[in-house]
Amino acid sequence: MIQQKRVLATDIPGPRSTQLQARKSGAVAAGVSAGLPVYIEKAEGGILVDADGNQLIDFGSGIAVTTVGNGNPRIIEAVTKQIADFTHTCFMVTPYEEYVAVCEKLNELTPGDHEKRSALFNSGAEAVENAVKVARHYTGRDAIVTFDHAYHGRTNLTMGMTAKNMPYKQGFGPFASEIYRVPMAYPYRWPTGPQGCATEALEVVKSQIHTQIGEENVAAVVIEPIQGEGGFIVPPAGFLSGLADWCREHGILFIADEVQSGFCRSGSWFACDDEGVVPDLVTTAKGIAGGMPLAGVTGRKEIMDAVHGGGLGGTYGGNPVACAAALASIETMEAEDLPGRAREIEAILRGRLEKLAATYDTIGDIRGRGAMIAIELVEDRETKAPASALAAAINKACHERGLVTLTCGSYGNVFRFLPPLVIGDELLAEGLDILEEAFAAATS
Known part of the structure; x- marks a missing residue:
């Protein structure tokens, strides 16, 4: 001790x-x-x-x-037991219960009471990248909309989605195409002040998407419900819900990047819960497994199941030791x-x-x-x-x-x-x- x-x-x-x-x-x-x-x-x-x-x-x-x-004693016990049993088989070769159990918990805990499916990966960037893959496959559209001050990862695609140049993007281009950026509802720095930020920012976002991209070309809008690396920017009440509603009107998937804000960090299980916002897809990582590398994409059944067999996965994604840690971590969050x-x-x-x-x-x-x-x-x-x-x-x-x-x-x-x-x-x-x-x- x-x-x-x-x-x-x-x-x-x-x-x-x-x-x-x-x-x-x-x-x-x-x-x-x-x-x-x-x-x-x-x-x-x-x-x-x-x-x-x-x-x-x-x-x-x-x-x-x-x-x-x-x-954490629960995680130590769970990881120790799992290591003694086996450390890897690759879920896509010979599956195991721990992966299934984590997906069941993600389907239960993420926002919304609709039927869901999940897939597991190694990092937040992988989760975001796979959410984009799913969105493009399901919608048949190419464009992805992200926000000023966003951070989504360090892979080529997620660097393109990330706003800040240094140290994340400098010298690493060219980046993936069909990534578009719009203003974030940033109350402290909104030009007319925080009072009108939610309504004004939403109108700017909708207008820019309409004129610069075209709603019919957008596969998904990806947003951190509370921005992390960008400065813990909390959009004002009404912005996220308004954005989600507008996306639904136009057949655009609303993807919540809850990699940093998820798993109790924001005072709710997920930051979207605060306003009752229900995303089409949710990405998770970081706090899910107590330090073991694990990430997930959870979404509506019809969206997640639209991808052909073998289209999602990875050698280490949903490693059994990481899954055991996640189940113990979630148990701790619930119990305490x-x-x-x-x-x-x-x-x-x-x-x-x-x-x-x-x-x-x-x-x-x-x-x-x-x-x-x-x-x-x-x-x-x-x-x-x-x-x-x-x-x-x-x-x-x-x-x-x-x-x-x-x-x-x-x-x-x-x-x-x-x-x-x-x-x-x-x-x-x-x-x-x-x-x-x-x-x-x-x-x-």
Whole structure:
């Protein structure tokens, strides 16, 4: 058992991590970088233990992956048993029950009470790419619509769907064709203000699709119900539901990319649940399997079953060990009411962040839902000029004090908070104390 407390045994990073970082430079491609070069040896709950014996508070969850915490006993037991039974056969060669059971849970938990089917893959990018394949096959159309500030992955297709150039797209083109981008309903930065954002943004989206693409050519609109890497942008109430209704009117599939926002992270099982939005297809990954590589596409039966046999799959997709971890992770979420816990975390985070915003006018916006909360840093609240350098400085100060934090946003000026949902209140409060110290240090 790892005591759930911060311990600073050395400077961050310490000598052993520094040595390992030197080895990394000599062995690992330079394009694979690390935001905080401390090398982890053990982890449990909300604590990461590095090679120097430092215990760091985890506000990142491996980018929303270890939702049920590292060292989760259900996952350890399930994975250990599955490894002892078998580690791989390839579901497309000789199938196994674990894959079927995960699909059954996805069909049960994802939004909507219609009949569904699922398919499993390895990563969020794979899930998005396969959702596009399904949509194009089912509709017979080519065009895919995505949004400003979107992030959908690092494959060639999903890079084309992703908005941000650096570091994701620079030098990697040309990208797949028939990908179109429209404005995101971004309340904080909508030109006329947040009040009219939902209605105005929806009209702009519909108009651009009509004039630049043609509704009859669009296979799917793909959107993150809460944007992740783009800055935890939460579209205003009515935008998602209006968009989904409009898609249905024109035979366009509405695909919700719930890779980061799904599995209790937003205070509901899925972010779409907040407004009762029912997508045609849902992509999942990250928090589904407690750190094991697994992803899924779930959708209406008639859409998913339209693809010919052998048209979907992959050698490792739905690996039995990852499936066992997913079933244990979902069991934990249900048994411990982790959607409810996410809402408790939100209340704590918002309370502390609002107090911080009263002290620092560089905090322009506080947004998000559940344990998916962010602050956007600006040079001043009137111009809203992004304060990217300040975000980097505060992030560095957090790291030096033993708090793992993440920045994001198209301008690199957004702090995102993604603690494990099993984190204790005391550890959460200590992490927020460190954040306050980092603000003071970076702004003094």
